[in-house]
Amino acid sequence: MTDTSIDMEPFHLQFPFTRTLGSTLSTFFSALAEGQIIGVRIGDRVVAPPMEYDPETGADAGSEWVKVGPKGTVSTWTWVSEPTRLHPLQEPFAFAFITLDGADTPMIHAVKATEDQLAAGLRVEAQFKSGDEVNGRIDDLVFVPASDPSPSEGAGEPYEAPAEPEVQTMDAYCDLVYVDNFAPATREWADALMNARLFGRRCPKCNRMVIGANPMCSVDGVLLGDGEVVELQGTGVVSNFTIVTPTPYPGQKETEPFVRCSIMIDGADAVIGQQEIIGIPASEVRVGMRVAIEWAPEGERNVDDLGNGNHGATAGAVRGWRPTGEPDEPAENYVERMM
Amino acid sequence: MPRTENDIAIVGFAQSPMLRRSEHTEAEMMLPTVQGAIKMAGLNKEDIGFTVSGSCDYLSGRAFSFVANVDAYGAWPPISESHVEMDGAWALYEAFVHLLLGHVDTALAAGVGKNSNSDPTTLYTIEVDPYYLTPLGADPWSLAALQYRALLDAGKVTERDVAEVVARNLANAKDNINAQVSADLSVDEILAQPYVRNPLRKSDLPPVTDGCAAVVLARGKKAYDLCERPVWITGIDHRVEPHLPTLRRDLTVSESTRLAAEGAGVHNGPIDVAEIYAPFSFQELIIRESLGLSDDTVVNASGGAQGANPVMVTGLLRIIEAAKAIMEGGKNRALAHATSGPCLQQNLVCILEGDE
Numbered sequence: 103m104t105d106t107s108i109d110m111e112p113f114h115l116q117f118p119f120t121r122t123l124g125s126t127l128s129t130f131f132s133a134l135a136e137g138q139i140i141g142v143r144i145g146d147r148v149v150a151p152p153m154e155y156d157p158e159t160g161a162d163a164g165s166e167w168v169k170v171g172p173k174g175t176v177s178t179w180t181w182v183s184e185p186t187r188l189h190p191l192q193e194p195f196a197f198a199f200i201t202l203d204g205a206d207t208p209m210i211h212a213v214k215a216t217e218d219q220l221a222a223g224l225r226v227e228a229q230f231k232s233g234d235e236v237n238g239r240i241d242d243l244v245f246v247p248a249s250d251p252s253p254s255e256g257a258g259e260p261y262e263a264p265a266e267p268e269v270q271t272m273d274a275y276c277d278l279v280y281v282d283n284f285a286p287a288t289r290e291w292a293d294a295l296m297n298a299r300l301f302g303r304r305c306p307k308c309n310r311m312v313i314g315a316n317p318m319c320s321v322d323g324v325l326l327g328d329g330e331v332v333e334l335q336g337t338g339v340v341s342n343f344t345i346v347t348p349t350p351y352p353g354q355k356e357t358e359p360f361v362r363c364s365i366m367i368d369g370a371d372a373v374i375g376q377q378e379i380i381g382i383p384a385s386e387v388r389v390g391m392r393v394a395i396e397w398a399p400e401g402e403r404n405v406d407d408l409g410n411g412n413h414g415a416t417a418g419a420v421r422g423w424r425p426t427g428e429p430d431e432p433a434e435n436y437v438e439r440m441m
Numbered sequence: 442m443p444r445t446e447n448d449i450a451i452v453g454f455a456q457s458p459m460l461r462r463s464e465h466t467e468a469e470m471m472l473p474t475v476q477g478a479i480k481m482a483g484l485n486k487e488d489i490g491f492t493v494s495g496s497c498d499y500l501s502g503r504a505f506s507f508v509a510n511v512d513a514y515g516a517w518p519p520i521s522e523s524h525v526e527m528d529g530a531w532a533l534y535e536a537f538v539h540l541l542l543g544h545v546d547t548a549l550a551a552g553v554g555k556n557s558n559s560d561p562t563t564l565y566t567i568e569v570d571p572y573y574l575t576p577l578g579a580d581p582w583s584l585a586a587l588q589y590r591a592l593l594d595a596g597k598v599t600e601r602d603v604a605e606v607v608a609r610n611l612a613n614a615k616d617n618i619n620a621q622v623s624a625d626l627s628v629d630e631i632l633a634q635p636y637v638r639n640p641l642r643k644s645d646l647p648p649v650t651d652g653c654a655a656v657v658l659a660r661g662k663k664a665y666d667l668c669e670r671p672v673w674i675t676g677i678d679h680r681v682e683p684h685l686p687t688l689r690r691d692l693t694v695s696e697s698t699r700l701a702a703e704g705a706g707v708h709n710g711p712i713d714v715a716e717i718y719a720p721f722s723f724q725e726l727i728i729r730e731s732l733g734l735s736d737d738t739v740v741n742a743s744g745g746a747q748g749a750n751p752v753m754v755t756g757l758l759r760i761i762e763a764a765k766a767i768m769e770g771g772k773n774r775a776l777a778h779a780t781s782g783p784c785l786q787q788n789l790v791c792i793l794e795g796d797e
Binding site: 113115121123127131149151153157158177178179180181182183184185186187188189190197198199207208209210211212217222239240241272274276278279280281282283284285286287316317318319320321322323324325409410411 | 472
């Protein structure tokens with residue numbers, strides 16, 4: 103069983119996406135993939151890496167490309183003694199503002215060096231990845247102290263961009279880790295589910311009863327405490343339903359069309375959502391149908407997927423709701439019910 | 442100067458406990474705070490003409506937290522509501538502008554941040570330029586440290602100056618009942634702390650804080666109806682700079698702060714107290730200079746962001762602290778500052794005044 107007295111398991115928010123680059127960035131990253139860093143001339147300055155617009159006026163920056171680097175000069179720096187997992191180097195390194203030869207604005211990048219080498223004025227040079235490691239991304243290179251501090255050859259010269267730059271997109275992967283904790287109301291709800299119990303809280307102001315891991319009346323803006331708790335029976339009425347045709351996505355376990363219902367539990371005024379109906383085909387589910395809860399057997403019962411604020415309202419504690427065979431309630435009684 | 446129906450004042454405020462980890466969700470933190478601010482103004486939820494909050498779902502990692510947070514308002518019958526993915530100080534700016542339209546005479550602005558769920562050194566890499574900075578894992582500590590180094594190299598401050606800022610703020614926080622962190626630390630003790638990003642020390646970092654704050658505004662005569670000593674917002678302005686710190690001409694000044702301060706009318710009279718949102722201690726010195734404050738102004742009597750830093754709330758807390766100095770502390774003119782984005786990218790300045 104999940105121990106709800108402690109923090110939840112770390113949650114990994116991960117999603118891949120592909121960014122389109124547009125003409126300026128695709129020109130820059132295509133040049134980078136071939137070992138050439140470029141900037142763009144905007145007014146009296148060469149901005150590198152290039153921007154699509156003049157950062158000071160917002161005007162179109164145009165496409166007067168200029169070769170910059172591969173050497174440059176550090177203007178400010180910091181020492182990262184303990185890199186994060188997202189940093190480009192997994193050993194102590196520096197982040198620095200580096201003004202590349204031929205450029206007037208600095209770029210932020212990583213410098214692989216020792217801490218005592220870092221100082222404003224340090225000459226550095228780009229060290230490019232090669233072969234399969236080249237992605238046409240900003241992390242295709244890191245900087246290292248320049249072996250020869252003399253000016254870069256060709257820096258400041260015009261760069262002829264290909265008509266159709268090769269790198270048109272950038273793959274990115276968002277990867278964040280969260281550790282949430284069980285809110286008190288979630289813990290109480292989890293404990294109830296594990297004991298095959300349902301409860302609601304009655305708002306002292308409007309007399310409505312909300313259900314689940316939700317300690318507030320969202321109509322009145324009132325916090326509901328233990329004094330407002332009311333035990334509920336595991337019977338209710340289907341107030342709404344949808345038939346879901348599953349599409350494959352990470353975490354989707356269903357393969358055939360299935361039904362998900364909102365259930366108005368007898369005595370409550372707020373429905374419990376995302377409930378499963380068992381014992382009948384999806385096509386026979388109706389609004390107004392009376393149903394009774396079927397708990398997962400002790401031992402199998404869990405609240406592993408329960409989240410705060412009523413996410414995963416009955417989680418792994420309930421098998422589903424089984425039609426009782428009693429006559430339906432009038433469907434029109436279930437319009438305009440709280441979600 | 443007599444107040445008119447175009448003058449807008451703070452008439453109520455509240456804040457939640459500031460905690461390293463609240464066991465509550467954002468909505469649960471918000472409800473007592475929002476309703477507390479409304480109660481302080483002597484109002485009921487039905488009396489609020491416009492409601493706006495600032496928060497960011499990426500902090501808690503719960504999608505649509507900002508929608509769930511509407512439950513805290515008791516939004517039935519439906520209310521006029523808005524949301525900014527910014528500090529609550531910018532929510533207050535929107536509420537202020539909304540009141541200027543003249544359609545309603547009360548508004549509520551709130552900020553909420555459940556920061557404890559996430560790790561700032563990785564989370565904020567998705568806030569920076571997605572092409573040039575996110576793939577490098579450029580984190581706020583590193584970006585701040587680059588600014589700090591530039592400030593040192595320019596000869597404008599020393600590490601000892603910055604350690605004095607830390608020592609003063611942590612000591613001031615002892616007198617702030619709402620502070621999460623406070624301490625008696627000597628400058629030498631601070632200077633002996635290790636760097637997390639040379640020259641940035643652990644003591645220069647703000648704490649990680651869960652919290653919420655809310656402010657009720659009222660317009661013209663309504664403000665006098667609700668509050669014995671309304672805190673008038675006589676000027677408020679905010680400015681933003683290019684998102685890439687490398688495109689700013691000089692990292693050691695805050696041009697957006699200077700312009701916002703000018704726009705808010707900072708120089709129209711002496712400033713008794715100033716509340717500055719400096720996420721990293723050394724930034725207080727940059728902001729202070731850019732605001733053009735005199736040595737007579739008391740800065741961050743609350744301890745500032747070093748006492749508590751609920752991201753999405755800290756700027757609004759500065760406004761509340763400055764308002765308290767007028768409403769409860771007998772001061773006449775106060776300044777509140779809020780910031781957002783890497784290396785002080787965006788800055789808001791608010792001038793508050795009591796009646797003579």
